[in-house]
Amino acid sequence: MNWTAITKKTVTSFIASCSIIVALQAAAPAAAGQSAPPNPLPNADAQSANSAEQDWWKNAVLYEIYPRSFQDSNGDGIGDLNGITQRLDYLKKLGVDAIWLSPVYPSPQVDFGYDISDYKNIDPQYGTLADFDRLIAEANKRHIRILMDMVMNHTSDKHEWFIQSRSSRTNPYRDWYMWHDGKGQTAADKGEPPNNWQSDFGHSAWEWDEKTRQYYYHKFYIQQPDVNWDNPKIHEAFKDIVGFWLKRGVGGFRFDAITTLFEDPEMRDEDVLLDKDGKSYRNDYGDIALNDTRTNNLPGTHPVMQEFRAFSDTFNSPKFPGTRVLIGETYLPNIAELAKQYGPLGKPEFHLPMDTQVGFINKLDVAQFRAKLNDVETAIDGNIPLLVFDNHDNPRLDARYGDGVHDADIQRVISTMLFANRGTALFYYGDEIGMKTTPPTRKEDVKDPVGLTGWPKDKGRDGERTPMQWDSGSNAGFTKAGVAPWLPVPPTYTTVNVKAEESDPNSLFAWYQSLIRLKKTNPAFAHGDNVMLDTANTKVLSWMRQAAGAPSIVVSVNFTAEPQTVSLSVPGAAGKLKTLLKTPGGSDPASLGQIQLAAFGVYIGQVK
Numbered sequence: 001m002n003w004t005a006i007t008k009k010t011v012t013s014f015i016a017s018c019s020i021i022v023a024l025q026a027a028a029p030a031a032a033g034q035s036a037p038p039n040p041l042p043n044a045d046a047q048s049a050n051s052a053e054q055d056w057w058k059n060a061v062l063y064e065i066y067p068r069s070f071q072d073s074n075g076d077g078i079g080d081l082n083g084i085t086q087r088l089d090y091l092k093k094l095g096v097d098a099i100w101l102s103p104v105y106p107s108p109q110v111d112f113g114y115d116i117s118d119y120k121n122i123d124p125q126y127g128t129l130a131d132f133d134r135l136i137a138e139a140n141k142r143h144i145r146i147l148m149d150m151v152m153n154h155t156s157d158k159h160e161w162f163i164q165s166r167s168s169r170t171n172p173y174r175d176w177y178m179w180h181d182g183k184g185q186t187a188a189d190k191g192e193p194p195n196n197w198q199s200d201f202g203h204s205a206w207e208w209d210e211k212t213r214q215y216y217y218h219k220f221y222i223q224q225p226d227v228n229w230d231n232p233k234i235h236e237a238f239k240d241i242v243g244f245w246l247k248r249g250v251g252g253f254r255f256d257a258i259t260t261l262f263e264d265p266e267m268r269d270e271d272v273l274l275d276k277d278g279k280s281y282r283n284d285y286g287d288i289a290l291n292d293t294r295t296n297n298l299p300g301t302h303p304v305m306q307e308f309r310a311f312s313d314t315f316n317s318p319k320f321p322g323t324r325v326l327i328g329e330t331y332l333p334n335i336a337e338l339a340k341q342y343g344p345l346g347k348p349e350f351h352l353p354m355d356t357q358v359g360f361i362n363k364l365d366v367a368q369f370r371a372k373l374n375d376v377e378t379a380i381d382g383n384i385p386l387l388v389f390d391n392h393d394n395p396r397l398d399a400r401y402g403d404g405v406h407d408a409d410i411q412r413v414i415s416t417m418l419f420a421n422r423g424t425a426l427f428y429y430g431d432e433i434g435m436k437t438t439p440p441t442r443k444e445d446v447k448d449p450v451g452l453t454g455w456p457k458d459k460g461r462d463g464e465r466t467p468m469q470w471d472s473g474s475n476a477g478f479t480k481a482g483v484a485p486w487l488p489v490p491p492t493y494t495t496v497n498v499k500a501e502e503s504d505p506n507s508l509f510a511w512y513q514s515l516i517r518l519k520k521t522n523p524a525f526a527h528g529d530n531v532m533l534d535t536a537n538t539k540v541l542s543w544m545r546q547a548a549g550a551p552s553i554v555v556s557v558n559f560t561a562e563p564q565t566v567s568l569s570v571p572g573a574a575g576k577l578k579t580l581l582k583t584p585g586g587s588d589p590a591s592l593g594q595i596q597l598a599a600f601g602v603y604i605g606q607v608k
Helices: 008-027 043-054 081-086 088-094 129-141 160-165 232-247 301-312 335-340 366-378 397-401 407-419 449-454 498-502 508-521 523-527
Strands: 061-065 098-101 145-151 206-209 214-217 252-256 325-328 352-355 386-388 424-428 529-533 540-546 553-558 564-566 577-582 595-597 602-607
Touching: 061 508, 081 088, 081 129, 088 508, 129 145, 145 232, 232 301, 252 301, 301 325, 335 366, 366 529, 366 540, 386 407, 397 407, 407 424, 407 508, 407 553, 407 602, 498 508, 508 523, 508 577, 523 540, 540 564, 553 595, 595 602
Parallel strands: 061 098, 061 424, 098 145, 145 252, 252 325, 325 352, 352 386, 386 424
Antiparallel strands: 206 214, 529 540, 540 553, 553 602, 564 595, 577 602
16 A cells, blocks of 8 residues: 555544454453454444554554563563563553564573474463463453564474484484584594584584484574475474464564575585774684675575465454564665565565664664665665664663663654654563663673673673563562562662653653654654655754645754754745654744754654
């Protein structure tokens, strides 16, 4: 659909339809397998509601939850599914449309769930399948969808497939994984690994298996062997897994490490990276730094995702209506490669490949943000962008963008770019209250395998996975008093917590709520185009949101610690403004000609 042609009347109808759907779903039976009541709406309204369900993802707000760290319901110090269910009303209040859960499948927890030993069950640490079904049902009542993490690049070495595969060279599961002889291998000597490929967690990506005397390939941790996507049986096995969860009512999947499914069939060495002086150098793990063009973003991934998109598109039901959305973890070198992830005409792939090129610039550079945001507006063939600035694999926003003095204001800057641009927005639990990155200070406290391998240069990802800070009480409300949470609660919890910020109209939480409300209710914000303004300015980023039949919106964001004044020009506008949202304490400009911004200030106004 061409959203540039949408009218104010259509958006109003869309919002009204969504409200009706929420009311209907809130009244629907919660029991698994129980049918919903017949739709009582007139045909026209029913069609509008159906359209809204199909297009729910195009302006959605997605929220990543790291289940171990969100809410512990049973007092074992580990977050769980029932804890998430307890907090659904909070997420509804925040304005969330869907929750992405990092893996909750059974796992040895070497990589905290990304090493999966059973794709069709729930790890007992997180609950049961019945708990999962209850979460789906309760979320559905609140019109919140549940998105699961789908890890198809590798399994755990404790998965039955791999146990069989490594049992003998003649086992039927042998070619479900990547097995190779060593370089120079003899009957008495294992030789060297087949090539120089490296694990993303450090050191060689090849692990010797003495029993069957071959090496297996692992792009990630040793306990995460890569599966062989040249084997058709792998395709069928994962379609069976995806179908299992779609039938339970999940709203879609985020596909982990999806660009690493295939490797160079010729097994050529990766090229060595060179520094500015033309010399090789070592990475944080002490290894010679290599390119990854032989093991990442190979073209074979595209037909796989076309296959899985076609498969998932066949799933819909009256109980859980709407598009099942496929999201890609897509760290890519440029916008052209990102555009390919949507798929060619007639062969769609991802609905929403993650645009990490915007959110992970990792410095407040106006020119770079302007260029990257313009790229995603103009160079993805009219598809829907998915902006993301934060996740469980990277230090939180304070560590990548903050200055230690204006962190809350800087986060207002970041969140404005996230929610006030066209498309879908994804953020990470705790961003809405300004949680801080809190890495371990001693190696013996490290839980993350990345930190165990990379210490001290790379302290791992524990610092961005600490428990959610709900209140100023014991353990920040994450788990009961006297229980040691799986990671320590940061000391900031006494002031940085949900309870304190919910009651403060000037809090970061209130800012997130207000931005999300604008995203959902303002026609230009909902589906309008982005047009960059004042493009020579190197200190303030300004843009306009335009939708046919609706007043335009201007947004100005100060990237500096000094006050700035901007003068904007909007063709055909009288120049007067109506303030929609501004940084606490900011001024209300009378016109486009003089918008004054405080340090890291934000102004959003409707053009009259």
